[in-house]
Structure formats: C-alpha cells, structure tokens
Amino acid sequence: MFNKKELSETDIRSKYIDPSILKRGWSENQIKREHSFTDGRIIVSKKGATRGVKKKVDYMLYYKANMPLAIVEAKSNKHSMGSGMQQGIDYSEGLQHAEKLDIPFIYSSNGDGFIEHDRLTGREVELGLDEFPSPEELWRRYCVGRGITPEAERIVKQDYFFKLGNKTPRYYQRIAINRTIEAVSKGQDRVLLVMATGTGKTYTAFQIIHRLWKAREKKRILFLADRNILIDQTMANDFRDFDDKMIKINRRNISKAHEIYLGLYQSMTGTEEWQQVFKEYSPEFFDLVVVDECHRGSAKEDSAWREVLNYFSSATHIGLTATPKETNEVSNIHYFGEPLYTYSLKEGIEDGFLAPYKVMRKGLDKDLVGYRPERGKVDKYGNEIVDREYNVTDFDKSLVLEERTKTVAKEVTKFLKATDRFSKTIVFCIDIDHAERMRQALINENSDLVRENPKYVMRITGDNPEGKAQLDNFIDPGTAYPVIATTSKLMTTGVDAKTCKLIVLDSNINSMTEFKQIIGRGTRVDEAYGKSYFTIMDFRDVTRLFSDPDFDGEPIPDKDFDPTSIGGYSGEKPPKGKGDEDDEPEGEYGGAPKKFYVDDVEVKLINERVQYLDASGKLITESLVDYSKKNIKKQFATLDEFLSIWNRSQKKEAVLAELHEKGIFFDELKEEIGRDMDEFDLICHLAFDRKPLTRRERAKNVKKKDYFSKYEGKAREVLEALLTKYTNQGISQIEGIKVLKLDEFKKIGGSPAKVVKMFGGKDGYLNAVRELEQEIYAQ
Incomplete structure (x- = not known):
C-alpha cells in the first residue's frame, strides 16, 4: 500500500483528481490539462530575443468550447488542500484588470478533497472527492450569478465559428467575445471594447457577429470603417468565411439581399442627399452596427459620421478601438459607455502575444541647439529665409535642412546594414514632401540594393497611386519588396504589417492616439519570419510619450472634461476624400513660401541611447547598471540570501533566467562595466560590492x-x-x-x-x- 504523502503531484492528479472530475460527468473533451494561456513574454536584449515562461493552469474545465467555467490547481499531499488556491485566484483574476481569465470557479486539491472558491459570490467551501460539481451544476450557478435568463441563454450558448485549421480565440479574445454576447443578450445596446493594436480586434468582431448572426439574434449587420484598406483586409482575412453572405456597399453598389454589410463612412455619406447611401436602407434595416477604430471620426453632433449612427439608432452599436479617448474635443466612452473589456499593449507584451521593442534615441545637433540663419540668407531657390530661431518642430514643416534628411537616412541605413537590410521598415515623416525627400535620400544610401530592385524603397502616401499599389506587398510577409516605406499619415493605422521590424520616427507627434497607432505597426509577432521584437528609432524625442501615464492605462479625461460639450461619437478630424490621404504642410510666413530649402548647413549626430523594456513593460530610463543593481536587490535583499538561493538551486541557469525575465541583461552589463566576468560574480559585485573573479x-x-x-x-x-x-x-x-x-x-x-x-x-x-x-x- 503506497503512502499518499510520498506521491508526486502527477500521481495525485492521476489517482485522485482525474477520477473525481470524470466521475461527476466531465468528459475528456471538456478538460484541458497543463493548459498554457499565454505565449511567454518575449525578452529583448543585445543578443536578440528569448521567450519567458508561459503561464498555465493545471486543469481548465469547459462547459462548451466557448465557455470555460473552472480551473483546478493540484498540489502533492504534502501540501494542505487549499495551498493551490492563491495561485488559482491569481491566475483567474489577473494582474492589471483583476480578471485575467474571467473564470468563475476555482478549485485547489491535494488529493484529499477540494477547496472551492466561487468568484460570483466570494465564498469558499470544502468538498469531498466525490462532491466535485457536474458541468450542468456549474453552468446553472454561472447563469444565476451572471443574471442570464433562459431566453438569453440561447444566445450565450451559441458556439464560436470554427473550421479545421482555423485559429481559436486567445483567452482575452474569448473574454471580449463572451462579455459582449452576454451584454447584447441582456439588451445592452452600446458596447465598447478596447484592445491594443495587433491583438485581433477584427477577428474578435467576426466571432461576435457570427455568434449573434447564427443565433438569429442579429440578422443584418453593418461593419463600418474609415479606410478602404481596413474594409478590404477584413473581407479578405477575418471575415472571409461569410463568403457570399457578405457585401461591400458604396454609391455604386447598393444591395439589400445580403446579411453582412461592410461600408466605408466616406463612400456612404456626403453633403448632397443623393450621396447619402445609408439612407437607401430603412432606419430599422440593420440589427447590429460594428464601428471599427471608433477613436477616429468627427465628434460633432451634426457630423456625417455621427449621422449614420443616429440614423440606425435602433440597432445595437459595438465600438472597437485601441485608443479610447475622453477630452472636450473627442469622446467614445461618453457615446458607448465604459469599456466592457480592455486588453492593453502592456498586457499583450507581458503575455507574449505582442512584440516588445527597444528604443534608439538619436540626437542631431541642429535639433538640440536649433538653427538661426545669418541675416539675408537665401535658400537654394533664392528665397530669403525669415530671420528667426528654427527648432525641431520647424524642420521639414517650414524649413528643410537637406543635410538633416541625409543624416537620418544614413543612420537608418547603418542600422539595417548592421542587422538585416531586408527588415521591413516604416519611416514616418512630417508630410508628403518630407516622405518623398526621405525616399530619395534612402535610395542614395542603398543604391546597391535599389539597382537590384527599384522597389527596395517606396513612398507610400495617399497622393501616390504607384506607392499605394505596393501597400499590400509591403504588408505581405512572403513578399520581399518594398523593404523600406516612407510615409506620413497613410500608414499610421489599419496597416497589418506583421513583419515590420523597424519604425523610424522623424515626425513631430504629440497626439497620444496617433503615437499608439504608430507603435502598433510593429507590435505583431511573426516568428515564422523571424519577427519577435522591433526597434523604434526616434529622431524627434517622440518616445517621451512612453513615460506619459496615459500611454497604457485607462483613458484619463481632462480635469475639466464635460461630456455635454461634445456630440458623443468619438474621434479626430476624419480623413479627407476616401480616408486614405496624408496631410500637406500648413501655413506661410506672410508672402514667403510654405517651406525654405537649405542645402549648405551641416547636420551631425551628436548622441544616441538604446533603451530596453523592464519586467513591468516600462522603458528603462536610468543607467543599465543602476537599474540592474536596484532590481537584483529587490530579488535578493542581502548577499547571504542570494548565496543561499544560488547554492540550493539545482540549476544555476534557472536563477539567471529568472533575473533575465526581470530585465537584467548580463551581456550588456558586462559590456557597460567593461569586464568579462561570470554572471555570479557580476551579481555579487554589482549589488553587494564583492570583488569579482574571472571564470x-x-x-x-x-x-x-x-x-x-x-x-x-x-x-x-x-x-x-x-x-x-x-x-x-x-x-x-x-x-x-x-x-x-x-x-x-x-x-x-x-x-x-x-x-x-x-x-x-x-x-x-x-x-x-x-x-x-x-x-x-x-x-
């Protein structure tokens, strides 16, 4: 007869926990064992990128494929019955938004029985091995706790769309989908979902639409976006399985015989009555309107975009955004209500679903000290330059230093030559003119590769058909060219460039919304093509916005925010025409040209700094040595504590790996300190002032x-x-x-x-x- 106390955790699971769960009616296809729900944070250092540990639970129990109800944490019998409970609660409630997995029932067991924690009631009870709840019992308790009526249950229980070979929702997508379905089933008519760029908003929208449509709760659905590329990508990718049930509507293509409609705001509205395509449909025609990128658009009550939503006011409206806004000029929270679910960039990076970044800040002499022309100086075209101090906010907007453009192009090229010259790169410029000059400068720096293929560098802006025609090739991971794209506004949003490895900031960006959208161009992971992180090269101190508390937190309203001061629907100034154009520079100085072009002023790089993300997803702003010393001492308060853990560790590599996950980069530290020493000695020397030895x-x-x-x-x-x-x-x-x-x-x-x-x-x-x-x- 074996002694239960001597059994391993694995034995406790197989001999006690598994039989108890199965005996109560849970089938094998309802049970996921050793279930990982994250991919493991990607840690970036000088050597490249490595994956951290995936978060997992011992058991995840599903009522249906779209409805996990319980997690079970197992421990060996040496532990108490409830010793796994705190671990289970941490996993289910999450780190930042308090509901990581949104699982209502948590169990801990050591093989003697179960401790149940009911998150719906906040109560805990002890259960015998033969008292584990059945699937139907937990489902009934869930419906009561969440206020799901028998009528709403029909909608909530509708399955996901799934086809063999297709992806299944990640945990945060599942939460967003299920919460939305529940809210709609209870009659909520305005829903806002906030999900960071690259986390699959349109895929989430597809699953929501499909479940409501299959349940016949919503029979005709309108999906609205403000850019052609968003509509086209959606139809070709996430919505493709709607097939012939789906149609893109515009002034030339009005149909009432379909069920899923996709529309571009600009092609549905206009100042003239005949241009207002949406009025071809009765106000009650659509049951559901989904608004993609709902941070964009006009905030005014009488705007054309708001008019569409007001016209279909009887429909349920669901807003999707990566950047919720709440100011006196724009608001989507006032219109849609508080976000039903938020999944942030920080969480996405922490979970390993989004690519982290390193930042290279480049300081140019004229940017840092300014430039003032001598009296009477004329530009290259003979125009006398207005005599005043010019700084980085003026460059390329009102005054062009051509050597500055060349210096930026040289630095970009130097980085690509040192890493990979075929890394997809987006260079964000002030305007179209700047993007064109940057294209020329980059061509001259990379003439060898341009000679092989003239599409190595392309300007992709709203005014250029040839460049816009290459956008699909740029975002296609399997197509090599173009490699470098210079742009202004066109590629700030809606461009799913999975393999983009370098984002160059040479534009004065002050809008947090625009900054988030630009950073989102690099956050997608595509390890099959070698993309696990990306680099941000900043020439204009734009990355200062990373330190703004608004960057990755909840939307922070202006202190004087007054919801009644705006019409309700969110957004910024809507794009012109078809929503694909860039802005041209504004303003003149009296009768002077919009821009002065100076070709005889030298511009030099005078400083640069590389910054990495720490364990909490923030940029390390202090020296790497100071940061590392502080964080090692957080982990080990004293030298004796470190030595004790080091000596007890079965594998020293495990101790080093844990520190690496917390942002301690040993190779970079050795380089900065200037000594080649063992990691053990580096820790003792750096944190505890011990004299180091070499290996x-x-x-x-x-x-x-x-x-x-x-x-x-x-x-x-x-x-x-x-x-x-x-x-x-x-x-x-x-x-x-x-x-x-x-x-x-x-x-x-x-x-x-x-x-x-x-x-x-x-x-x-x-x-x-x-x-x-x-x-x-x-x-």
Missing part, C-alpha cells in the same frame, strides 16, 4: 584544491572538460545532460548514456556536476 580565476582555484583526485580515468577527464567548458562559455553551458552530446565529450566516453554510466547513472552524474559547481563558487 579563469575560479577554474584555477578548483584545480589548486585537487578536487579531481577523487575521480579516476575517463570520469575525471569528463569533469575536467566540463571545467574547461565553464571557463570558456559559462555555467549555463555545463548543466544538464545535453552537453554530453558535444564532440569533446563523445571523444572521451562515447554516447551520453555511456558517460553517465561512468558516474553510476544519471543521478550520479548530475550530483558530480553539482559538486563541481560548489567548488567553482566556493567562497
């Missing part, structure tokens, strides 16, 4: 002690080879069995199995390695 010195000390005399023959040769490996490459290279597959170990003892046999088996070999590590780090 060579540590290896020499081991040899002095005659440690190897206890081993003979080939076993000794293996350990000596491990010490040499440590000396050359560090402690992480000698831990585990994999190192024995290398040629130097094969020459000594043959296969890994034969080598470990020299030490009496795997456990004996690993014990010998741990002894070696103790000798290396002996104080």
Whole structure:
C-alpha cells in the first residue's frame, strides 16, 4: 500500500483528481490539462530575443468550447488542500484588470478533497472527492450569478465559428467575445471594447457577429470603417468565411439581399442627399452596427459620421478601438459607455502575444541647439529665409535642412546594414514632401540594393497611386519588396504589417492616439519570419510619450472634461476624400513660401541611447547598471540570501533566467562595466560590492584544491572538460545532460548514456556536476 504523502503531484492528479472530475460527468473533451494561456513574454536584449515562461493552469474545465467555467490547481499531499488556491485566484483574476481569465470557479486539491472558491459570490467551501460539481451544476450557478435568463441563454450558448485549421480565440479574445454576447443578450445596446493594436480586434468582431448572426439574434449587420484598406483586409482575412453572405456597399453598389454589410463612412455619406447611401436602407434595416477604430471620426453632433449612427439608432452599436479617448474635443466612452473589456499593449507584451521593442534615441545637433540663419540668407531657390530661431518642430514643416534628411537616412541605413537590410521598415515623416525627400535620400544610401530592385524603397502616401499599389506587398510577409516605406499619415493605422521590424520616427507627434497607432505597426509577432521584437528609432524625442501615464492605462479625461460639450461619437478630424490621404504642410510666413530649402548647413549626430523594456513593460530610463543593481536587490535583499538561493538551486541557469525575465541583461552589463566576468560574480559585485573573479580565476582555484583526485580515468577527464567548458562559455553551458552530446565529450566516453554510466547513472552524474559547481563558487 503506497503512502499518499510520498506521491508526486502527477500521481495525485492521476489517482485522485482525474477520477473525481470524470466521475461527476466531465468528459475528456471538456478538460484541458497543463493548459498554457499565454505565449511567454518575449525578452529583448543585445543578443536578440528569448521567450519567458508561459503561464498555465493545471486543469481548465469547459462547459462548451466557448465557455470555460473552472480551473483546478493540484498540489502533492504534502501540501494542505487549499495551498493551490492563491495561485488559482491569481491566475483567474489577473494582474492589471483583476480578471485575467474571467473564470468563475476555482478549485485547489491535494488529493484529499477540494477547496472551492466561487468568484460570483466570494465564498469558499470544502468538498469531498466525490462532491466535485457536474458541468450542468456549474453552468446553472454561472447563469444565476451572471443574471442570464433562459431566453438569453440561447444566445450565450451559441458556439464560436470554427473550421479545421482555423485559429481559436486567445483567452482575452474569448473574454471580449463572451462579455459582449452576454451584454447584447441582456439588451445592452452600446458596447465598447478596447484592445491594443495587433491583438485581433477584427477577428474578435467576426466571432461576435457570427455568434449573434447564427443565433438569429442579429440578422443584418453593418461593419463600418474609415479606410478602404481596413474594409478590404477584413473581407479578405477575418471575415472571409461569410463568403457570399457578405457585401461591400458604396454609391455604386447598393444591395439589400445580403446579411453582412461592410461600408466605408466616406463612400456612404456626403453633403448632397443623393450621396447619402445609408439612407437607401430603412432606419430599422440593420440589427447590429460594428464601428471599427471608433477613436477616429468627427465628434460633432451634426457630423456625417455621427449621422449614420443616429440614423440606425435602433440597432445595437459595438465600438472597437485601441485608443479610447475622453477630452472636450473627442469622446467614445461618453457615446458607448465604459469599456466592457480592455486588453492593453502592456498586457499583450507581458503575455507574449505582442512584440516588445527597444528604443534608439538619436540626437542631431541642429535639433538640440536649433538653427538661426545669418541675416539675408537665401535658400537654394533664392528665397530669403525669415530671420528667426528654427527648432525641431520647424524642420521639414517650414524649413528643410537637406543635410538633416541625409543624416537620418544614413543612420537608418547603418542600422539595417548592421542587422538585416531586408527588415521591413516604416519611416514616418512630417508630410508628403518630407516622405518623398526621405525616399530619395534612402535610395542614395542603398543604391546597391535599389539597382537590384527599384522597389527596395517606396513612398507610400495617399497622393501616390504607384506607392499605394505596393501597400499590400509591403504588408505581405512572403513578399520581399518594398523593404523600406516612407510615409506620413497613410500608414499610421489599419496597416497589418506583421513583419515590420523597424519604425523610424522623424515626425513631430504629440497626439497620444496617433503615437499608439504608430507603435502598433510593429507590435505583431511573426516568428515564422523571424519577427519577435522591433526597434523604434526616434529622431524627434517622440518616445517621451512612453513615460506619459496615459500611454497604457485607462483613458484619463481632462480635469475639466464635460461630456455635454461634445456630440458623443468619438474621434479626430476624419480623413479627407476616401480616408486614405496624408496631410500637406500648413501655413506661410506672410508672402514667403510654405517651406525654405537649405542645402549648405551641416547636420551631425551628436548622441544616441538604446533603451530596453523592464519586467513591468516600462522603458528603462536610468543607467543599465543602476537599474540592474536596484532590481537584483529587490530579488535578493542581502548577499547571504542570494548565496543561499544560488547554492540550493539545482540549476544555476534557472536563477539567471529568472533575473533575465526581470530585465537584467548580463551581456550588456558586462559590456557597460567593461569586464568579462561570470554572471555570479557580476551579481555579487554589482549589488553587494564583492570583488569579482574571472571564470579563469575560479577554474584555477578548483584545480589548486585537487578536487579531481577523487575521480579516476575517463570520469575525471569528463569533469575536467566540463571545467574547461565553464571557463570558456559559462555555467549555463555545463548543466544538464545535453552537453554530453558535444564532440569533446563523445571523444572521451562515447554516447551520453555511456558517460553517465561512468558516474553510476544519471543521478550520479548530475550530483558530480553539482559538486563541481560548489567548488567553482566556493567562497
């Protein structure tokens, strides 16, 4: 008879927890074991990018495929029955928005029974092994707790759309979809979802629409956007399975025989009655209107865009945005109400679904100290330049320093040559004229590749048909050209450029909404094409906006915000024409030209700085040494505490990996300190002022002690080879069995199995390695 206290957690699951759950009517297809719900944060350092640990739960129990109801955390019998509860609650309630997984029921078990935490009531009870609730019991309790009536239940239980080979919703998409379906089933007619760029807003919208449509709760649906590319991408990608049920409507294409309608605001409205396509449909024609990118558009009560929503006021309205706004000029919260669900950029990066970034800030001399022309100076076209101080806000808007454009192009090219010259790159410029001059400068810096393919650099702006025609090629991961796109406003939003690895900021951006949208161009992950993070090269100090508390938090209203001062529907000035144009520069100085062009003033790079994200998703603004020292001491309060954890650790690499996840970049630190030392010594020296030793010195000390005399023959040769490996490459290279597959170990003892046999088996070999590590780090 086995002793339950000696069973592993795995045994507790298989012998006690699994039978208890299955006996109560849960089928295998309702149970997900060891369920990972994040991808693991991507950690960026000088060496590149690595993945952190995925968050997971021991069990996720589903009533239906779209409705997880419970998680179960298992512990060995050495722990109390409820010892896994706090872990379970943390996972279900999340870190920032208090409801990470939005799971109502949490269980903890050590094999003796279950502790149940009901998030709907806030109560906990103890259950026997044979008292675990059935799927129907939990569903009934869920409906009561969430106020879902039998009539609403029909809608809520409608399945997701799923086709073999298609993706399934991530946890945050599932929460957004389910909350929206529940809200609509209860009669809520205005819903706002806030989801960071790159997190799949249109896919989420598709699932919401499909479930409401299949349940016949909403029979005719209108999807509104403000840019052609948003409509076209939506139809070709996320909405493609609507197939012939779907149509794009405009002045030339009015149909009433379909069920899913997609429309561009600008093609449905106009100043003349005959231009107002939406009035071809009766006010009650649509049951549901979904407004994509609802932070854009006019805020005025009498705007054409608001008129469309007012006309179809009897329909349910769902707004989707990455950037909620709340000021006296614009608001979407006042119209739609508080967000039903928010998934932020910070959460997306933390979960590993979005690409993190590093920032390269570039300081040009004229940007930092300004430029004033000498009296009577004329530009290259003979125009006398207005005598005043010009600074970075003027450059390329009212005064062009041509050498400045060339310097920016040189820096961009230098970075690409040092990394990958075929990294998709977007250069954001002041206006169309600036984008064109930047295109020329980049061509001249990359003439070798332009000679091979003239589409290596393209200007993609609203006024240029040739450039706009290349937009699909730029965002297609499988198409190499164009590589570099210069733009102004056109590519700030709605451009799903998954493989964009470099974003260059050479435009004066003060709008938080626009800044978020631009950063969103790089946040998509596509590891199949080598895209796991991106770089932001900032020439105009735009990335100062990262430090603004509004960057990634809840929308912060102006202190004098008055909802009655605006019409309700959100947004900025709507794009002109078809919604695809860039803005031209504004203003003249008296009778002077809009811009002066100066070609004889030198511009130099005088400083640059690289910044990485810390563990909380914020840019590290202090020195890397100061930041690392502070955060190591947060992890280990004293040297003794660090030494204790280091010496007890079965794998030193695990300690280093945990610090790396918290933003401690050892390679960069060694470079900044200017000394090649072991990570152990780096930690002791940096945080606790201990004199460091090199790996060579540590290896020499081991040899002095005659440690190897206890081993003979080939076993000794293996350990000596491990010490040499440590000396050359560090402690992480000698831990585990994999190192024995290398040629130097094969020459000594043959296969890994034969080598470990020299030490009496795997456990004996690993014990010998741990002894070696103790000798290396002996104080």
